[in-house]
Amino acid sequence: MKYILPALIFLIVSLGLVRKVAAFEHFTRGAKEGAMTILNLVPSLVGLITAIGVLRASGALEILGNILQTPLSYLGVPEELLPLVMVRPMSGSAALAVVRDILENCGPDSYAGRVACVMMGSSETVLYTMAVYTQGTPVKKLPGVIPAALIANLFACIFALLICKIL
């Protein structure tokens, strides 16, 4: 896996050179878009990370963790992951804030940390996508979309838990 990013960069840059495109100009244009995408997230991240920080500092997360620990430990599921499972379909930036909290408290290379990363990277926010993509259309009813997307999200969680055990 350590070769993949250098290899992709090499491939893309050499392709750009062979096809004689203005590689650096295109790069800077794209990089600007990428930077703006993240910077646009700042306001919601400030709100959400602070809210989670308050919950952690107040001891509320510990209490929740203690309640959930027993049932979840039977299944071998780290209790830190439950907030992420609940938040992922609702808001992308909230999920990002929860993943950050998990990585900071359990460590990025711990089992819980790795599962959180896989969950984050393998599913998308259902409600946001539905609201944004149906803009400007008469579509109001979306039969079957929410249940199907939630089932897919749930399976993504289960797959993430299993695969991080094996790999």
Next chain:
Amino acid sequence: MLNIIWCVLLMVGILCGIATGRTEAVTEAVVNCSREAVTFAIGMVGICAFWCGLIRILEAAGGLAALQKWVRPVIVRLFPSAKKDPETQQNIITNLTADFLGLGNGATPSGIAAVQGLSRLGGDGERASRDICLFLVLNTAALQLMPTTVIAMRAGLGSQAAMDILLPTWITSLGAVLMALLAYRICRGRR
């Protein structure tokens, strides 16, 4: 929805802090976490900007067109109502490939255009056609080549092997995409 959840989270936190006698810790958390949130976002800007820049080179060099050519047969089969509308077909393909390459907001305009096109073709009015629903379901189980935000976050928080989650993430999202298709078939089939 998030409006309510966010307020409740803060209120629960503050009340719980008072009950457990940790009001000072709560105050400290507000000051520190809001600052950390900005540093966290700034820390992700670099790698995400780099990746988006790279993908733009790939696009300019015709790599994106090649990728779209490969997925076209699958998309055509999945969305039969767009068969006679190449523009909508192209929008669906653009959106799904942009998602795959992690262009984030770059996928949104083509996604909206694709739903508009499908809604025109489907002609069901308020009730979304089968193809619109399928398109949205596929979008929520997006397969991603390089989850840049997750990798940036791992690297920023001191991971020894930030890239190690790639293979599990690919397997998981592929599984989730298949489950999304299957679950949609079942959920829609009942009606």
